[in-house]
Amino acid sequence: xxxxxxxxxxxxxxxxxxxxxxxxxxxxxxxxxxxxxxxxxxxxxxxxxxxxxxxxxxxxxxxxxxxxxxxxxxxxxxxxxxxxxxxxxxxxxxxxxxxxxxxxxxxxxxxxxxxxxxxxxxxxxxxxxxxxxxxxxxxxxxxxxxxxxxxxxxxxxxxxxxxxxxxxxxxxxxxxxxxxxxxxxxxxxxxxxxxxxxxxxxxxxxxxxxxxxxxxxxxxxxxxxxxx
Amino acid sequence: xxxxxxxxxxxxxxxxxxxxxxxxxxxxxxxxxxxxxxxxxxxxxxxxxxxxxxxxxxxxxxxxxxxxxxxxxxxxxxxxxxxxxxxxxxxxxxxxxxxxxxxxxxxxxxxxxxxxxxxxxxxxxxxxxxxxxxxxxxxxxxxxxxxxxxxxxxxxxxxxxxxxxxxxxxxxxxxxxxxxxxxxxxxxxxxxxxxxxxxxxxxxxxxxxxxxxxxxxxxxxxxxxxxx
DNA sequence: ACTAACAATATTGTCGACAATTGCACTTGA
DNA sequence: TCAAGTGCAATTGTCGACAATATTGTTAGT
Numbered sequence: 001x002x003x004x005x006x007x008x009x010x011x012x013x014x015x016x017x018x019x020x021x022x023x024x025x026x027x028x029x030x031x032x033x034x035x036x037x038x039x040x041x042x043x044x045x046x047x048x049x050x051x052x053x054x055x056x057x058x059x060x061x062x063x064x065x066x067x068x069x070x071x072x073x074x075x076x077x078x079x080x081x082x083x084x085x086x087x088x089x090x091x092x093x094x095x096x097x098x099x100x101x102x103x104x105x106x107x108x109x110x111x112x113x114x115x116x117x118x119x120x121x122x123x124x125x126x127x128x129x130x131x132x133x134x135x136x137x138x139x140x141x142x143x144x145x146x147x148x149x150x151x152x153x154x155x156x157x158x159x160x161x162x163x164x165x166x167x168x169x170x171x172x173x174x175x176x177x178x179x180x181x182x183x184x185x186x187x188x189x190x191x192x193x194x195x196x197x198x199x200x201x202x203x204x205x206x207x208x209x210x211x212x213x214x215x216x217x218x219x220x221x222x223x224x225x226x227x228x
Numbered sequence: 229x230x231x232x233x234x235x236x237x238x239x240x241x242x243x244x245x246x247x248x249x250x251x252x253x254x255x256x257x258x259x260x261x262x263x264x265x266x267x268x269x270x271x272x273x274x275x276x277x278x279x280x281x282x283x284x285x286x287x288x289x290x291x292x293x294x295x296x297x298x299x300x301x302x303x304x305x306x307x308x309x310x311x312x313x314x315x316x317x318x319x320x321x322x323x324x325x326x327x328x329x330x331x332x333x334x335x336x337x338x339x340x341x342x343x344x345x346x347x348x349x350x351x352x353x354x355x356x357x358x359x360x361x362x363x364x365x366x367x368x369x370x371x372x373x374x375x376x377x378x379x380x381x382x383x384x385x386x387x388x389x390x391x392x393x394x395x396x397x398x399x400x401x402x403x404x405x406x407x408x409x410x411x412x413x414x415x416x417x418x419x420x421x422x423x424x425x426x427x428x429x430x431x432x433x434x435x436x437x438x439x440x441x442x443x444x445x446x447x448x449x450x451x452x453x454x455x456x
Numbered sequence: 457a458c459t460a461a462c463a464a465t466a467t468t469g470t471c472g473a474c475a476a477t478t479g480c481a482c483t484t485g486a
Numbered sequence: 487t488c489a490a491g492t493g494c495a496a497t498t499g500t501c502g503a504c505a506a507t508a509t510t511g512t513t514a515g516t
Binding site: 009010011013014049052053056057060062068069081084085087088090091092094095099150151152153155156160 | 237238239241242277280281284285288290296297309312313315316318319320322323327378379380381383384388
Protein backbone atom coordinates (compact mmCIF):
# COMPACT_ATOMS: atom_id res chain seq x y z
CA UNK A 1 0.00 0.00 0.00
CA UNK A 2 2.57 2.49 -1.13
CA UNK A 3 1.60 5.05 -3.74
CA UNK A 4 4.85 6.90 -3.30
CA UNK A 5 6.48 7.19 -6.68
CA UNK A 6 9.42 8.49 -4.74
CA UNK A 7 10.31 11.77 -6.38
CA UNK A 8 12.73 11.70 -3.49
CA UNK A 9 12.97 15.24 -2.35
CA UNK A 10 14.81 16.19 0.78
CA UNK A 11 11.79 15.97 3.01
CA UNK A 12 8.65 13.87 3.17
CA UNK A 13 6.47 16.91 3.58
CA UNK A 14 7.66 18.38 0.28
CA UNK A 15 7.20 15.11 -1.55
CA UNK A 16 3.70 14.77 -0.19
CA UNK A 17 2.71 18.29 -1.15
CA UNK A 18 3.95 17.62 -4.66
CA UNK A 19 2.21 14.27 -4.97
CA UNK A 20 -1.04 15.50 -3.51
CA UNK A 21 -1.00 18.58 -5.69
CA UNK A 22 -0.59 16.46 -8.80
CA UNK A 23 -3.23 14.00 -7.65
CA UNK A 24 -5.72 16.81 -7.14
CA UNK A 25 -4.92 18.52 -10.43
CA UNK A 26 -5.26 15.24 -12.29
CA UNK A 27 -8.52 14.52 -10.54
CA UNK A 28 -7.26 11.36 -8.85
CA UNK A 29 -8.56 12.91 -5.68
CA UNK A 30 -12.06 14.04 -6.50
CA UNK A 31 -13.16 17.65 -6.32
CA UNK A 32 -15.04 18.45 -3.17
CA UNK A 33 -13.96 15.25 -1.50
CA UNK A 34 -12.85 15.24 2.09
CA UNK A 35 -9.20 14.72 2.91
CA UNK A 36 -8.93 12.00 5.53
CA UNK A 37 -5.64 12.26 7.35
CA UNK A 38 -5.51 8.69 8.68
CA UNK A 39 -6.48 7.30 5.30
CA UNK A 40 -3.95 9.30 3.30
CA UNK A 41 -1.24 8.67 5.85
CA UNK A 42 -1.73 4.93 5.50
CA UNK A 43 -1.97 5.20 1.73
CA UNK A 44 1.32 7.02 1.39
CA UNK A 45 2.98 5.16 4.22
CA UNK A 46 3.85 8.19 6.31
CA UNK A 47 2.77 9.56 9.64
CA UNK A 48 0.30 12.36 10.05
CA UNK A 49 2.94 14.94 10.97
CA UNK A 50 4.46 15.66 7.55
CA UNK A 51 1.09 14.96 5.95
CA UNK A 52 -0.48 17.81 7.89
CA UNK A 53 2.33 20.14 6.86
CA UNK A 54 1.71 19.18 3.24
CA UNK A 55 -1.99 19.93 3.66
CA UNK A 56 -1.19 23.36 5.07
CA UNK A 57 0.87 23.98 1.95
CA UNK A 58 -1.99 22.86 -0.27
CA UNK A 59 -4.24 25.29 1.53
CA UNK A 60 -1.78 28.05 0.67
CA UNK A 61 -1.93 26.95 -2.97
CA UNK A 62 -5.70 27.19 -2.87
CA UNK A 63 -6.16 23.52 -3.70
CA UNK A 64 -7.95 22.64 -0.48
CA UNK A 65 -9.90 24.53 2.14
CA UNK A 66 -9.49 23.75 5.81
CA UNK A 67 -11.85 24.18 8.72
CA UNK A 68 -10.66 23.85 12.28
CA UNK A 69 -11.55 20.56 13.93
CA UNK A 70 -13.34 19.43 10.82
CA UNK A 71 -10.68 18.94 8.23
CA UNK A 72 -9.61 19.69 4.70
CA UNK A 73 -11.68 19.44 1.57
CA UNK A 74 -10.58 19.59 -2.07
CA UNK A 75 -11.81 22.70 -3.81
CA UNK A 76 -14.72 22.52 -6.19
CA UNK A 77 -14.14 24.20 -9.52
CA UNK A 78 -16.88 26.57 -10.57
CA UNK A 79 -17.35 29.24 -13.16
CA UNK A 80 -17.21 32.23 -10.85
CA UNK A 81 -13.93 31.21 -9.23
CA UNK A 82 -12.49 30.53 -12.66
CA UNK A 83 -13.44 34.00 -13.84
CA UNK A 84 -11.96 35.53 -10.70
CA UNK A 85 -8.74 33.59 -11.13
CA UNK A 86 -8.43 34.56 -14.76
CA UNK A 87 -8.99 38.23 -13.96
CA UNK A 88 -5.98 37.98 -11.72
CA UNK A 89 -4.05 36.17 -14.41
CA UNK A 90 -4.98 38.89 -16.84
CA UNK A 91 -3.55 41.57 -14.58
CA UNK A 92 -0.45 39.62 -13.60
CA UNK A 93 0.52 38.13 -16.93
CA UNK A 94 -0.22 41.44 -18.58
CA UNK A 95 2.34 42.96 -16.27
CA UNK A 96 4.73 40.11 -17.03
CA UNK A 97 4.45 40.78 -20.76
CA UNK A 98 5.06 44.47 -20.17
CA UNK A 99 8.18 43.78 -18.14
CA UNK A 100 9.40 41.18 -20.60
CA UNK A 101 9.17 43.76 -23.38
CA UNK A 102 11.65 45.96 -21.62
CA UNK A 103 14.08 43.39 -20.31
CA UNK A 104 14.01 40.30 -22.47
CA UNK A 105 17.32 39.44 -24.09
CA UNK A 106 17.71 38.93 -27.81
CA UNK A 107 18.54 35.23 -27.62
CA UNK A 108 15.60 34.58 -25.34
CA UNK A 109 13.29 36.16 -27.86
CA UNK A 110 14.81 34.03 -30.61
CA UNK A 111 14.22 30.97 -28.47
CA UNK A 112 10.58 31.87 -28.08
CA UNK A 113 10.12 32.35 -31.80
CA UNK A 114 11.61 28.91 -32.28
CA UNK A 115 9.14 27.53 -29.75
CA UNK A 116 6.22 29.05 -31.63
CA UNK A 117 7.53 27.58 -34.88
CA UNK A 118 7.62 24.23 -33.15
CA UNK A 119 4.03 24.63 -32.05
CA UNK A 120 3.10 25.61 -35.58
CA UNK A 121 4.76 22.50 -36.99
CA UNK A 122 2.97 20.37 -34.44
CA UNK A 123 -0.40 21.74 -35.50
CA UNK A 124 0.43 21.17 -39.15
CA UNK A 125 1.39 17.57 -38.50
CA UNK A 126 -1.49 16.67 -36.21
CA UNK A 127 -4.50 18.25 -37.88
CA UNK A 128 -4.83 21.01 -35.28
CA UNK A 129 -4.86 18.70 -32.29
CA UNK A 130 -4.21 20.62 -29.12
CA UNK A 131 -0.62 20.70 -28.08
CA UNK A 132 -0.22 19.11 -24.69
CA UNK A 133 1.48 21.61 -22.46
CA UNK A 134 2.71 19.47 -19.66
CA UNK A 135 3.67 22.51 -17.70
CA UNK A 136 7.23 22.19 -18.83
CA UNK A 137 9.45 24.60 -20.67
CA UNK A 138 7.25 24.35 -23.74
CA UNK A 139 4.63 26.60 -22.24
CA UNK A 140 4.67 30.00 -23.90
CA UNK A 141 3.10 31.69 -20.90
CA UNK A 142 5.65 30.30 -18.48
CA UNK A 143 8.47 31.52 -20.67
CA UNK A 144 7.04 35.04 -20.75
CA UNK A 145 6.54 35.01 -17.01
CA UNK A 146 10.12 34.00 -16.40
CA UNK A 147 11.33 36.58 -18.89
CA UNK A 148 9.71 39.30 -16.80
CA UNK A 149 12.59 39.05 -14.37
CA UNK A 150 10.28 39.86 -11.47
CA UNK A 151 11.00 37.13 -8.93
CA UNK A 152 7.89 37.82 -6.88
CA UNK A 153 5.68 37.67 -9.93
CA UNK A 154 7.37 34.49 -11.09
CA UNK A 155 6.88 32.78 -7.76
CA UNK A 156 3.25 33.81 -7.53
CA UNK A 157 2.31 32.73 -11.02
CA UNK A 158 4.40 29.60 -11.39
CA UNK A 159 4.23 28.22 -7.87
CA UNK A 160 1.21 29.55 -6.05
CA UNK A 161 -1.39 29.99 -8.76
CA UNK A 162 -0.20 27.55 -11.36
CA UNK A 163 -1.72 24.43 -9.83
CA UNK A 164 -5.22 25.86 -9.87
CA UNK A 165 -4.79 27.20 -13.38
CA UNK A 166 -3.62 23.80 -14.60
CA UNK A 167 -6.66 22.32 -12.92
CA UNK A 168 -9.00 24.55 -14.89
CA UNK A 169 -7.15 23.83 -18.10
CA UNK A 170 -7.35 20.12 -17.57
CA UNK A 171 -10.86 19.70 -16.26
CA UNK A 172 -12.61 21.70 -18.89
CA UNK A 173 -13.07 21.03 -22.54
CA UNK A 174 -10.04 23.07 -23.42
CA UNK A 175 -10.14 21.42 -26.82
CA UNK A 176 -12.99 23.70 -27.76
CA UNK A 177 -10.54 26.51 -28.23
CA UNK A 178 -8.94 27.16 -31.58
CA UNK A 179 -5.23 26.37 -31.27
CA UNK A 180 -4.33 28.26 -34.41
CA UNK A 181 -5.99 31.39 -33.14
CA UNK A 182 -4.12 31.04 -29.84
CA UNK A 183 -0.88 30.62 -31.74
CA UNK A 184 -1.52 33.77 -33.75
CA UNK A 185 -2.11 35.66 -30.54
CA UNK A 186 1.08 34.30 -29.04
CA UNK A 187 2.99 35.47 -32.06
CA UNK A 188 1.48 38.95 -31.87
CA UNK A 189 2.45 39.21 -28.22
CA UNK A 190 5.97 38.09 -28.94
CA UNK A 191 6.25 40.60 -31.81
CA UNK A 192 5.31 43.37 -29.42
CA UNK A 193 7.89 42.18 -26.93
CA UNK A 194 10.57 41.94 -29.62
CA UNK A 195 9.81 45.55 -30.55
CA UNK A 196 10.01 46.61 -26.90
CA UNK A 197 6.43 47.83 -27.01
CA UNK A 198 5.47 47.24 -23.41
CA UNK A 199 2.05 48.84 -23.58
CA UNK A 200 1.06 46.80 -26.58
CA UNK A 201 2.46 43.56 -25.19
CA UNK A 202 0.45 44.05 -22.02
CA UNK A 203 -2.71 44.86 -23.92
CA UNK A 204 -2.37 41.85 -26.20
CA UNK A 205 -1.62 39.48 -23.35
CA UNK A 206 -4.64 40.71 -21.44
CA UNK A 207 -6.88 40.25 -24.44
CA UNK A 208 -5.44 36.81 -25.03
CA UNK A 209 -6.18 35.69 -21.49
CA UNK A 210 -9.56 37.37 -21.44
CA UNK A 211 -10.49 35.49 -24.57
CA UNK A 212 -9.32 32.20 -23.10
CA UNK A 213 -11.43 33.00 -20.07
CA UNK A 214 -14.55 33.49 -22.16
CA UNK A 215 -13.96 30.23 -23.99
CA UNK A 216 -13.43 28.38 -20.74
CA UNK A 217 -16.61 29.84 -19.37
CA UNK A 218 -18.63 28.59 -22.31
CA UNK A 219 -16.98 25.20 -22.06
CA UNK A 220 -17.74 24.94 -18.36
CA UNK A 221 -21.35 25.89 -18.81
CA UNK A 222 -21.79 23.33 -21.55
CA UNK A 223 -20.03 20.47 -19.84
CA UNK A 224 -21.99 21.32 -16.72
CA UNK A 225 -18.78 20.79 -14.86
CA UNK A 226 -19.50 23.60 -12.49
CA UNK A 227 -22.99 22.52 -11.64
CA UNK A 228 -23.41 22.11 -7.97
CA UNK B 229 7.66 32.41 29.80
CA UNK B 230 4.43 32.87 27.95
CA UNK B 231 4.25 35.50 25.27
CA UNK B 232 0.86 34.31 24.18
CA UNK B 233 -1.51 37.23 24.21
CA UNK B 234 -4.16 34.64 23.61
CA UNK B 235 -6.09 35.86 20.61
CA UNK B 236 -7.74 32.53 21.21
CA UNK B 237 -8.50 31.18 17.82
CA UNK B 238 -9.75 27.66 17.31
CA UNK B 239 -6.33 26.16 16.87
CA UNK B 240 -2.86 26.80 18.23
CA UNK B 241 -1.36 26.69 14.78
CA UNK B 242 -3.53 29.58 13.59
CA UNK B 243 -2.78 31.64 16.67
CA UNK B 244 0.91 31.08 16.25
CA UNK B 245 0.89 32.03 12.58
CA UNK B 246 -0.93 35.24 13.49
CA UNK B 247 1.39 36.08 16.38
CA UNK B 248 4.55 35.30 14.47
CA UNK B 249 3.35 37.25 11.45
CA UNK B 250 2.72 40.31 13.61
CA UNK B 251 6.02 39.89 15.41
CA UNK B 252 7.90 39.78 12.12
CA UNK B 253 6.04 42.73 10.62
CA UNK B 254 6.67 44.79 13.74
CA UNK B 255 10.31 43.81 13.73
CA UNK B 256 10.16 42.07 17.10
CA UNK B 257 11.76 39.18 15.32
CA UNK B 258 14.67 40.66 13.43
CA UNK B 259 14.98 40.51 9.66
CA UNK B 260 17.29 37.78 8.49
CA UNK B 261 17.31 36.09 11.87
CA UNK B 262 17.04 32.35 12.15
CA UNK B 263 13.86 30.80 13.47
CA UNK B 264 14.78 28.34 16.19
CA UNK B 265 11.99 25.84 16.68
CA UNK B 266 12.92 24.72 20.20
CA UNK B 267 13.39 28.29 21.33
CA UNK B 268 10.11 29.60 19.91
CA UNK B 269 8.23 26.55 21.15
CA UNK B 270 9.43 27.19 24.68
CA UNK B 271 8.77 30.91 24.37
CA UNK B 272 5.17 30.46 23.30
CA UNK B 273 4.60 27.45 25.48
CA UNK B 274 3.58 25.05 22.72
CA UNK B 275 5.05 21.97 21.17
CA UNK B 276 6.90 21.93 17.89
CA UNK B 277 4.04 20.35 15.96
CA UNK B 278 1.69 23.31 15.60
CA UNK B 279 4.69 25.63 15.52
CA UNK B 280 6.00 23.94 12.41
CA UNK B 281 2.60 24.20 10.76
CA UNK B 282 2.61 27.91 11.52
CA UNK B 283 6.06 28.27 9.97
CA UNK B 284 4.86 26.53 6.82
CA UNK B 285 2.09 29.11 6.65
CA UNK B 286 4.55 31.95 7.11
CA UNK B 287 6.57 30.55 4.24
CA UNK B 288 3.44 30.72 2.10
CA UNK B 289 3.02 34.34 3.12
CA UNK B 290 6.58 35.03 2.04
CA UNK B 291 7.64 36.14 5.51
CA UNK B 292 10.23 33.42 5.98
CA UNK B 293 12.27 31.18 3.74
CA UNK B 294 12.85 27.57 4.61
CA UNK B 295 15.63 25.19 3.69
CA UNK B 296 15.35 21.47 4.28
CA UNK B 297 17.28 20.22 7.31
CA UNK B 298 18.54 23.71 8.03
CA UNK B 299 15.54 25.70 9.06
CA UNK B 300 13.60 28.89 8.56
CA UNK B 301 14.92 32.41 8.31
CA UNK B 302 13.05 35.70 8.39
CA UNK B 303 13.16 37.52 5.07
CA UNK B 304 15.44 40.47 4.57
CA UNK B 305 13.79 43.50 3.04
CA UNK B 306 15.63 44.96 0.10
CA UNK B 307 14.92 47.45 -2.62
CA UNK B 308 14.66 45.01 -5.50
CA UNK B 309 12.11 42.79 -3.76
CA UNK B 310 10.12 45.87 -2.81
CA UNK B 311 10.02 47.02 -6.41
CA UNK B 312 8.99 43.56 -7.54
CA UNK B 313 6.25 43.40 -4.95
CA UNK B 314 4.95 46.81 -5.85
CA UNK B 315 4.85 45.95 -9.54
CA UNK B 316 2.54 43.13 -8.61
CA UNK B 317 0.49 45.44 -6.44
CA UNK B 318 0.26 47.85 -9.32
CA UNK B 319 -1.18 45.19 -11.60
CA UNK B 320 -3.48 43.69 -8.99
CA UNK B 321 -4.84 46.82 -7.36
CA UNK B 322 -5.20 48.40 -10.77
CA UNK B 323 -7.45 45.49 -11.68
CA UNK B 324 -9.27 45.88 -8.37
CA UNK B 325 -9.99 49.54 -9.13
CA UNK B 326 -11.23 48.62 -12.59
CA UNK B 327 -13.59 46.02 -11.19
CA UNK B 328 -14.74 48.32 -8.42
CA UNK B 329 -15.68 50.91 -11.01
CA UNK B 330 -18.12 48.54 -12.62
CA UNK B 331 -19.60 46.88 -9.55
CA UNK B 332 -19.39 49.21 -6.56
CA UNK B 333 -22.72 50.13 -5.04
CA UNK B 334 -23.81 53.70 -4.51
CA UNK B 335 -23.77 53.54 -0.72
CA UNK B 336 -20.31 51.99 -0.69
CA UNK B 337 -19.02 54.86 -2.77
CA UNK B 338 -20.63 57.33 -0.39
CA UNK B 339 -18.94 55.56 2.50
CA UNK B 340 -15.57 55.90 0.82
CA UNK B 341 -16.06 59.60 0.21
CA UNK B 342 -16.86 59.94 3.90
CA UNK B 343 -13.65 58.09 4.72
CA UNK B 344 -11.61 60.46 2.57
CA UNK B 345 -13.27 63.43 4.28
CA UNK B 346 -12.26 61.92 7.56
CA UNK B 347 -8.68 61.59 6.41
CA UNK B 348 -8.79 65.19 5.21
CA UNK B 349 -10.02 66.38 8.59
CA UNK B 350 -7.31 64.40 10.30
CA UNK B 351 -4.61 66.06 8.22
CA UNK B 352 -6.09 69.49 8.93
CA UNK B 353 -6.09 68.83 12.66
CA UNK B 354 -2.66 67.28 12.91
CA UNK B 355 -0.50 69.48 10.71
CA UNK B 356 -0.20 66.85 7.98
CA UNK B 357 1.00 64.08 10.23
CA UNK B 358 0.67 60.74 8.55
CA UNK B 359 -2.56 58.95 9.26
CA UNK B 360 -1.82 55.64 10.93
CA UNK B 361 -3.46 52.95 8.87
CA UNK B 362 -3.52 50.07 11.25
CA UNK B 363 -4.70 47.77 8.53
CA UNK B 364 -8.28 48.15 9.64
CA UNK B 365 -11.30 49.35 7.76
CA UNK B 366 -9.84 52.82 7.48
CA UNK B 367 -7.48 51.78 4.74
CA UNK B 368 -8.60 53.18 1.40
CA UNK B 369 -6.80 50.50 -0.55
CA UNK B 370 -8.38 47.67 1.39
CA UNK B 371 -11.82 49.13 0.78
CA UNK B 372 -11.23 49.30 -2.95
CA UNK B 373 -9.92 45.77 -3.00
CA UNK B 374 -12.98 44.47 -1.20
CA UNK B 375 -15.22 46.48 -3.48
CA UNK B 376 -13.80 44.63 -6.48
CA UNK B 377 -15.94 41.66 -5.55
CA UNK B 378 -13.27 39.29 -6.84
CA UNK B 379 -12.82 36.83 -4.00
CA UNK B 380 -9.54 35.45 -5.34
CA UNK B 381 -8.09 38.90 -5.71
CA UNK B 382 -9.28 39.85 -2.24
CA UNK B 383 -7.71 36.81 -0.66
CA UNK B 384 -4.42 37.30 -2.47
CA UNK B 385 -4.06 40.98 -1.65
CA UNK B 386 -5.46 41.06 1.87
CA UNK B 387 -4.22 37.74 3.19
CA UNK B 388 -1.23 36.54 1.25
CA UNK B 389 0.55 39.72 0.23
CA UNK B 390 -0.63 42.14 2.87
CA UNK B 391 1.83 41.14 5.58
CA UNK B 392 4.85 41.83 3.40
CA UNK B 393 3.37 45.10 2.17
CA UNK B 394 2.72 46.24 5.74
CA UNK B 395 6.31 45.33 6.51
CA UNK B 396 7.63 47.62 3.81
CA UNK B 397 5.30 50.40 4.89
CA UNK B 398 6.41 50.12 8.47
CA UNK B 399 10.13 49.64 8.11
CA UNK B 400 10.75 52.47 5.75
CA UNK B 401 10.49 56.16 6.24
CA UNK B 402 6.97 56.22 4.94
CA UNK B 403 6.68 59.67 6.47
CA UNK B 404 8.68 61.06 3.61
CA UNK B 405 5.64 60.85 1.41
CA UNK B 406 3.25 63.74 1.10
CA UNK B 407 -0.06 62.70 2.69
CA UNK B 408 -2.02 65.47 1.01
CA UNK B 409 -0.82 64.38 -2.40
CA UNK B 410 -1.78 60.80 -1.62
CA UNK B 411 -5.20 61.98 -0.51
CA UNK B 412 -5.71 63.90 -3.73
CA UNK B 413 -4.83 60.80 -5.68
CA UNK B 414 -7.24 58.71 -3.63
CA UNK B 415 -9.98 61.17 -4.39
CA UNK B 416 -9.24 61.12 -8.11
CA UNK B 417 -9.40 57.32 -8.11
CA UNK B 418 -12.69 57.36 -6.26
CA UNK B 419 -14.12 59.92 -8.68
CA UNK B 420 -13.28 57.64 -11.56
CA UNK B 421 -14.94 54.73 -9.81
CA UNK B 422 -18.03 56.79 -9.01
CA UNK B 423 -18.30 57.64 -12.70
CA UNK B 424 -17.88 54.00 -13.66
CA UNK B 425 -14.77 54.81 -15.63
CA UNK B 426 -12.94 51.54 -15.23
CA UNK B 427 -10.05 52.32 -17.54
CA UNK B 428 -9.35 55.60 -15.81
CA UNK B 429 -9.68 54.12 -12.33
CA UNK B 430 -7.15 51.45 -13.20
CA UNK B 431 -4.76 53.94 -14.72
CA UNK B 432 -4.92 56.26 -11.72
CA UNK B 433 -4.51 53.46 -9.23
CA UNK B 434 -1.48 52.18 -11.07
CA UNK B 435 0.09 55.62 -11.15
CA UNK B 436 -0.67 56.07 -7.48
CA UNK B 437 1.04 52.84 -6.51
CA UNK B 438 3.91 53.42 -8.91
CA UNK B 439 4.51 56.79 -7.29
CA UNK B 440 4.43 55.28 -3.81
CA UNK B 441 6.93 52.74 -5.03
CA UNK B 442 9.32 55.42 -6.21
CA UNK B 443 9.06 57.26 -2.93
CA UNK B 444 9.67 54.08 -0.97
CA UNK B 445 12.69 53.34 -3.10
CA UNK B 446 14.23 56.71 -2.36
CA UNK B 447 13.45 56.31 1.32
CA UNK B 448 15.04 52.89 1.43
CA UNK B 449 18.17 54.03 -0.30
CA UNK B 450 18.53 56.93 2.10
CA UNK B 451 17.83 55.07 5.29
CA UNK B 452 20.20 52.37 4.06
CA UNK B 453 17.67 49.94 5.35
CA UNK B 454 18.21 47.55 2.52
CA UNK B 455 21.92 47.29 2.99
CA UNK B 456 22.65 43.79 4.02
C1' DA C 457 50.05 27.84 12.54
C1' DC C 458 46.99 25.90 9.46
C1' DT C 459 44.19 22.23 7.45
C1' DA C 460 41.62 17.96 7.60
C1' DA C 461 39.39 14.39 9.74
C1' DC C 462 36.61 13.11 13.49
C1' DA C 463 33.70 13.32 17.71
C1' DA C 464 30.18 15.70 20.24
C1' DT C 465 26.31 18.63 20.29
C1' DA C 466 22.31 20.84 18.70
C1' DT C 467 18.57 21.25 15.38
C1' DT C 468 15.36 19.58 12.12
C1' DG C 469 12.40 15.70 10.42
C1' DT C 470 9.40 11.94 11.64
C1' DC C 471 6.73 8.96 14.42
C1' DG C 472 3.28 6.93 17.64
C1' DA C 473 0.20 8.03 21.43
C1' DC C 474 -3.00 10.91 23.97
C1' DA C 475 -6.52 14.80 24.38
C1' DA C 476 -10.26 17.43 22.45
C1' DT C 477 -13.77 17.97 19.31
C1' DT C 478 -17.05 16.48 15.95
C1' DG C 479 -20.41 13.38 13.77
C1' DC C 480 -23.47 9.54 14.06
C1' DA C 481 -26.49 6.13 15.91
C1' DC C 482 -29.48 5.06 19.24
C1' DT C 483 -32.71 5.89 22.75
C1' DT C 484 -36.36 8.37 24.88
C1' DG C 485 -40.19 11.24 25.16
C1' DA C 486 -44.07 13.71 23.27
C1' DT D 487 -43.61 9.68 13.46
C1' DC D 488 -40.65 13.10 14.69
C1' DA D 489 -37.61 15.90 17.81
C1' DA D 490 -34.32 16.35 21.16
C1' DG D 491 -30.91 14.38 24.03
C1' DT D 492 -27.23 11.08 25.06
C1' DG D 493 -23.38 8.10 24.44
C1' DC D 494 -20.12 5.95 21.32
C1' DA D 495 -16.96 5.99 17.44
C1' DA D 496 -14.04 8.44 14.44
C1' DT D 497 -11.30 12.40 13.26
C1' DT D 498 -8.57 16.32 14.20
C1' DG D 499 -5.28 18.82 17.30
C1' DT D 500 -1.37 18.44 20.32
C1' DC D 501 2.40 16.44 22.66
C1' DG D 502 6.85 14.13 23.87
C1' DA D 503 10.36 11.01 22.14
C1' DC D 504 13.34 9.07 18.62
C1' DA D 505 15.95 9.26 14.06
C1' DA D 506 18.49 11.79 10.65
C1' DT D 507 21.01 15.66 9.36
C1' DA D 508 23.79 19.77 10.10
C1' DT D 509 26.90 22.50 12.97
C1' DT D 510 30.34 23.15 16.22
C1' DG D 511 34.47 21.93 18.72
C1' DT D 512 38.47 19.14 19.13
C1' DT D 513 42.33 16.62 17.86
C1' DA D 514 45.90 15.03 14.96
C1' DG D 515 49.00 15.65 11.28
C1' DT D 516 51.84 18.34 8.17
